[in-house]
Amino acid sequence: MLDGLFIGLQTVLTLHNLILVFAGCATGTLIGMLPGLGPITAIALMIPITYGFDPSSGMILLAGVYYGAIFGGSTSSILINAPGVAGTVATAFDGYPIARNGQPGKALAIAAYSSFAGGTLAALLLAGTAPFLADLSLGFQSADYFALMLLGLTLVSAFSSQGEYLKALMMTCFGLMLSTVGTDLSAGVQRFTFGRMDLIDGISFLMLAMATFALSEAVMMVLQSTRAKEPTIRLHKTSLHLSLPELRAIIPTVSRSSVLGFFVGVLPGAGATIASFLAYGVERNLATSEDQKQFGQGSIKGLAAPEAANNAACTGSFVPLLTLGIPGSGTTAILLGALLAYGIQPGPRLFIDEPEIFWSVIVSMYFGNLMLLVLNLPLIPYIARLLLVPRQYLIPIIMFFSLMGVYLVSFNVFDIQMMVFIAICAVLLRLLQFPMAPLLLGFILGGMLEDNLRRALAVADGQFSFLWDRPTTVVLMSLVVIAILIPMTRALWPKSSR
Amino acid sequence: MLSITSARLGGILFLILCVAYGIYADDIHLDYWSEQEVFNARSMPYFIAVVGSFCAILLILVPAPKTDWSAVLNLNWLPACLLLVIMSGYGILLEPLGFVIATILLLITAFLVLGVRSFRAPLLVAATIAMAFWLLMDQLGIYLAPGAIPEQLFQYLGGAG
Numbered sequence: 001m002l003d004g005l006f007i008g009l010q011t012v013l014t015l016h017n018l019i020l021v022f023a024g025c026a027t028g029t030l031i032g033m034l035p036g037l038g039p040i041t042a043i044a045l046m047i048p049i050t051y052g053f054d055p056s057s058g059m060i061l062l063a064g065v066y067y068g069a070i071f072g073g074s075t076s077s078i079l080i081n082a083p084g085v086a087g088t089v090a091t092a093f094d095g096y097p098i099a100r101n102g103q104p105g106k107a108l109a110i111a112a113y114s115s116f117a118g119g120t121l122a123a124l125l126l127a128g129t130a131p132f133l134a135d136l137s138l139g140f141q142s143a144d145y146f147a148l149m150l151l152g153l154t155l156v157s158a159f160s161s162q163g164e165y166l167k168a169l170m171m172t173c174f175g176l177m178l179s180t181v182g183t184d185l186s187a188g189v190q191r192f193t194f195g196r197m198d199l200i201d202g203i204s205f206l207m208l209a210m211a212t213f214a215l216s217e218a219v220m221m222v223l224q225s226t227r228a229k230e231p232t233i234r235l236h237k238t239s240l241h242l243s244l245p246e247l248r249a250i251i252p253t254v255s256r257s258s259v260l261g262f263f264v265g266v267l268p269g270a271g272a273t274i275a276s277f278l279a280y281g282v283e284r285n286l287a288t289s290e291d292q293k294q295f296g297q298g299s300i301k302g303l304a305a306p307e308a309a310n311n312a313a314c315t316g317s318f319v320p321l322l323t324l325g326i327p328g329s330g331t332t333a334i335l336l337g338a339l340l341a342y343g344i345q346p347g348p349r350l351f352i353d354e355p356e357i358f359w360s361v362i363v364s365m366y367f368g369n370l371m372l373l374v375l376n377l378p379l380i381p382y383i384a385r386l387l388l389v390p391r392q393y394l395i396p397i398i399m400f401f402s403l404m405g406v407y408l409v410s411f412n413v414f415d416i417q418m419m420v421f422i423a424i425c426a427v428l429l430r431l432l433q434f435p436m437a438p439l440l441l442g443f444i445l446g447g448m449l450e451d452n453l454r455r456a457l458a459v460a461d462g463q464f465s466f467l468w469d470r471p472t473t474v475v476l477m478s479l480v481v482i483a484i485l486i487p488m489t490r491a492l493w494p495k496s497s498r
Numbered sequence: 499m500l501s502i503t504s505a506r507l508g509g510i511l512f513l514i515l516c517v518a519y520g521i522y523a524d525d526i527h528l529d530y531w532s533e534q535e536v537f538n539a540r541s542m543p544y545f546i547a548v549v550g551s552f553c554a555i556l557l558i559l560v561p562a563p564k565t566d567w568s569a570v571l572n573l574n575w576l577p578a579c580l581l582l583v584i585m586s587g588y589g590i591l592l593e594p595l596g597f598v599i600a601t602i603l604l605l606i607t608a609f610l611v612l613g614v615r616s617f618r619a620p621l622l623v624a625a626t627i628a629m630a631f632w633l634l635m636d637q638l639g640i641y642l643a644p645g646a647i648p649e650q651l652f653q654y655l656g657g658a659g
Contacts, residue, residue, distance in 0.1 A: 170512050173512075177516075180543050184539040186539070189528065219581060222577050395608070397627065399581070416586075424582060434508055449542075457537045
């Protein structure tokens with residue numbers, strides 16, 4: 001492990017890569033701060049830029065963007081009570097009241113310190129567990145991978161918010177459908193191309209991500225612009241200082257929430273949202289009755305818990321990505337897409353074949369968190385001015401960068417039309433309250449799922465016995481069945497399950 | 499009588515999509531040997547169509563909370579639809595007009611649709627973004643074509659000069 005960390009440090013500690021970490025954090029913060037635009041959009045917008053870099057540098061930049069976007073989302077939660085993403089909703093519960101009580105600097109500082117601690121603890125846990133898991137998964141065969149991918153897809157739906165299970169499952173199927181468009185590489189036949197040359201290579205994941213997140217988000221902002229907005233809190237001459245008793249009060253909260261967040265993040269599909277709400281709930285339950293009254297009114301523990309947990313969960317979500325090649329969330333799905341675009345196949349072999357990428361991502365997480373604390377936090381009063389830029393200017397600029405991000409990869413105007421069409425579908429689905437992340441996950445995993453199923457069947461002479469031949473496959477398939485049955489029962493008989 | 503909720507409407511749309519997808523899966527061309535295989539290029543689409551249809555039927559049948567359609571209808575539909583038309587228009591005009599002119603047009607029309615009242619500020623912002631982006635791409639060695647119409651115009655003006 002120490003050798004690996006050394007390799008990672010060597011890769012990250014170059015001027016070029018440190019600048020990329022900072023640039024990623026700053027850009028991520030800027031984008032993530034805009035209400036509605038979360039880490040998925042931020043990463044999607046930045047991927048075209050990374051095509052010119054080597055894979056390690058590209059991933060370092062994107063990891064920085066990821067952290068920056070989470071931090072930016074917390075900033076908008078605290079300052080305007082408009083969480084950029086679901087993962088920072090719990091941040092607003094106490095962050096906004098603290099800011100409204102005239103201490104926005106303190107709220108941002110608590111968020112930054114908690115995020116830093118959460119991210120750092122989780123990076124250490126990741127460095128400790130990832131090689132072990134990667135070693136363990138080296139023995140995986142196609143059948144296990146098939147079961148694992150199925151588990152990833154079902155868990156994403158299972159962890160969706162209450163009442164949304166069937167919708168999430170439906171969106172996963174939709175993502176799988178889109179993944180079958182193009183040429184089937186094993187047989188060399190075209191599927192669902194409708195005779196169009198533009199579709200022979202299939203739908204690009206970048207286009208899908210941009211259309212379903214960045215473009216549709218821009219359109220949703222316009223659609224919902226009549227809604228009343230909370231006033232923006234100004235940050236002139238605010239203090240970012242925390243007193244020693246305040247720091248002492250949040251240290252146990254941050255430690256507990258970080259560990260909890262990391263392990264929740266490791267579960268495919270659980271992610272930052274569940275981690276932050278869970279940590280908030282745990283801390284409220286553990287608090288004294290006096291402290292409990294503060295929750296929702298501006299409790300520093302109520303702010304520190306979700307912030308530490310969501311950052312730790314983000315790091316935790318890299319465990320299945322780096323060790324198994326399975327994305328556990330929409331954001332890691334898009335990072336997986338980026339790795340595939342660089343020609344890198346994530347999975348247990350990544351640890352052996354490309355150790356500099358594996359370790360540089362882990363080390364860059366730590367440096368990303370450090371950058372956010374040391375450089376971004378003092379810059380927040382200036383960065384937050386972006387919130388004052390009129391939406392009439394911001395939305396078209398987001399649209400332009402989304403369109404260009406896709407066009408510059410293919411130089412094909414058909415992609416622009418396709419993007420608009422997908423964005424229309426995405427907006428309609430959002431209005432019908434269908435979640436978008438399972439679509440992306442289904443799309444990314446679809447090809448791999450089919451490939452592993454084909455290989456497993458070939459190995460088993462066309463028999464489906466591969467599903468119960470190996471203990472690992474049996475365990476994973478049992479988990480798949482549980483992940484389908486429990487939420488399905490709740491969805492079909494909602495009252496009886498209470 | 500089942501009331502139309504967002505889940506039910508989505509379920510109906512997805513059921514149509516899954517059925518159409520399953521039917522189109524039949525059109526995937528397979529040679530004789532592939533047809534004999536347990537798993538071929540049609541297998542996964544069939545599987546997805548069946549699972550998707552099952553989920554869609556459940557979405558239609560399972561009781562769901564009522565949807566407030568008036569909130570959906572009261573959204574800012576006109577500017578949102580216009581923005582989508584503008585983006586589509588950008589795709590059509592990008593090659594004939596070239597990057598700079600098409601981008602300036604895209605941004606100005608979008609600014610105006612979203613309620614910017616003056617013309618000078620949008621023009622300045624749009625032109626700055628388009629030129630700055632074009633110069634950046636030029637420095638990175640990425641060629642963005644000036645467009646068929648401006649090229650012909652330059653040729654004509656050059657020839658006339």
